[in-house]
Amino acid sequence: MWFLDYLFPKYLNCVICQRHLYEKEWFCNLCKSEFQIQTGYCCKYCGRMLLKGSYPVCNICKVLNRYFEGGTSVVVYDDPVKELIKAYKYKNKKYLAEVLSEYMHLRFMHVFGDIQLDGIVYVPTHEDKLKHKKWCPAEQLALQLGHRMDLEVKPVLKRTRNTPPLNAIPLDERYEILKGAFTSEKVDGRYLLVDDIITSGNTLNECAKVLKEKGASEIYILTFAASE
Ligand SMILES: [Zn+2]
Ligand SMILES: [Zn+2]
Numbered sequence: 001m002w003f004l005d006y007l008f009p010k011y012l013n014c015v016i017c018q019r020h021l022y023e024k025e026w027f028c029n030l031c032k033s034e035f036q037i038q039t040g041y042c043c044k045y046c047g048r049m050l051l052k053g054s055y056p057v058c059n060i061c062k063v064l065n066r067y068f069e070g071g072t073s074v075v076v077y078d079d080p081v082k083e084l085i086k087a088y089k090y091k092n093k094k095y096l097a098e099v100l101s102e103y104m105h106l107r108f109m110h111v112f113g114d115i116q117l118d119g120i121v122y123v124p125t126h127e128d129k130l131k132h133k134k135w136c137p138a139e140q141l142a143l144q145l146g147h148r149m150d151l152e153v154k155p156v157l158k159r160t161r162n163t164p165p166l167n168a169i170p171l172d173e174r175y176e177i178l179k180g181a182f183t184s185e186k187v188d189g190r191y192l193l194v195d196d197i198i199t200s201g202n203t204l205n206e207c208a209k210v211l212k213e214k215g216a217s218e219i220y221i222l223t224f225a226a227s228e
Contacts, residue, residue: 012024014026014027014028014031015027015084015087015093015096016028016031016080016083016084016087017030017031017080017083019031026096026099027084031080031084034078034079034080035075035080035081036049036075036076036078036081037074037075038072038073038074038075038076038107038226041055041056042072042111043056043057043058043060043061044056044057044070044071045057045058045061045064045066045068045070045071045201045221046058046060046061046071046072046073046198046201046221046223046226047071047072047073047074047107047111047198047223047226048060048073048076048226048227048228049076060200060201061201064200064201064202064205065205066201066205066208067205067208067209067211067212067219068193068204068205068208068219068220068221069218069219069220070112070220070221071193071198071204071220071221071222071223072107072108072111072112072221072222073107073198073222073223073224073225073226074103074104074107074223074224074225075103075224075225075226076225076226076227076228077197077199077225077226077227077228078228081224081225084096084100085196085197085224085225088100088137088196089137089196094135094140097137097140097141097143097144098144100141100144100196100224101141101144101145101148102144102148103224104141104145104194104222104223104224105145105148105149107222108145108149108192108220108222112220115190115220116190117149117151117189117190117191117192117220118151118188118189118190118191119151119152119153119154119187119189119191119192120142120145120146120149120151120152120153120154120191120192120193120194121142121153121154121155121156121157121184121187121191121192121193121194121207121211122136122138122139122141122142122153122155122157122193122194122195123138123157123193123194123195123203123204123207124136124138124139124155124157124158124159124182125137125138125139125159126159126161126162126163127159128162129162137196138194138195138196139153139155141194141195141196141224142194145192145194145222149192151192154187154191156184156185156186156187156211156214157182157183157184157207157210157211158182158183158184159181159182160180160181160182160183161181163177163178163181164177166178166199166200166202166203167199171200171202174200174202174203175202178202178203178206179206181206182206182207182210183210184207184210184211184213184214185214186214186215187211187214187215187216188215188216188217189216189217190216190217190218190219190220191211191216191218191219191220192219192220192221192222193207193208193211193219193220193221193222194221194222194223195221195223196223196224196225197223197224197225197226197227198221198223198225198226198227199226199227204221204223208221
């Protein structure tokens with residue numbers, strides 16, 4: 001099946017629910033209508049929707065020792081979006097980077113359109129994982145965004161070790177696990193840091209930290225989804 005998928009990536013089934021589609025679309029209207037777009041009062045650092053009282057910073061970003069100046073995200077990481085991200089990252093639908101990055105680009109321009117960036121960086125996949133997977137999900141999003149925004153993508157970040165998936169790890173332990181897990185080459189200027197999702201923000205923050213240590217002046221983060 002993956003072979004057909006590779007030859008005809010836009011074959012006519014919704015990538016989320018597999019329902020048959022009658023036009024060249026990625027998702028059916030039902031799945032699309034279930035996307036919860038981050039809108040209204042949003043955290044200025046991660047883009048999560050907020051209750052009016054907690055504006056302008058969410059409770060998760062409030063406790064981060066933050067190394068990025070701002071950020072945004074397109075949708076809430078709930079069930080249909082989990083399926084979409086799973087299809088992209090784990091069912092090898094690399095071509096979905098095109099549509100995900102389209103949403104991300106529009107979102108970024110809407111929130112931070114007046115920011116002049118010097119380039120794009122991304123959260124890297126560890127080399128051991130690349131041996132099996134062959135491609136890095138965040139890098140593909142960054143490359144697509146690079147085309148759309150006419151910015152250079154700089155592969156300056158590297159993982160020094162493979163870290164376990166963070167979703168099973170308590171929030172207060174994530175910082176320790178990620179400490180020293182990334183290095184960066186020297187950089188200067190203002191960068192957009194890209195990943196597919198933000199949950200606790202610890203991974204993106206650790207990347208922002210090493211970029212700042214290596215000379216970046218400002219970091220903005222952009223993800224497709226943010227957890228609730
Ligand atoms: Zn669907
Ligand atoms: Zn936040």
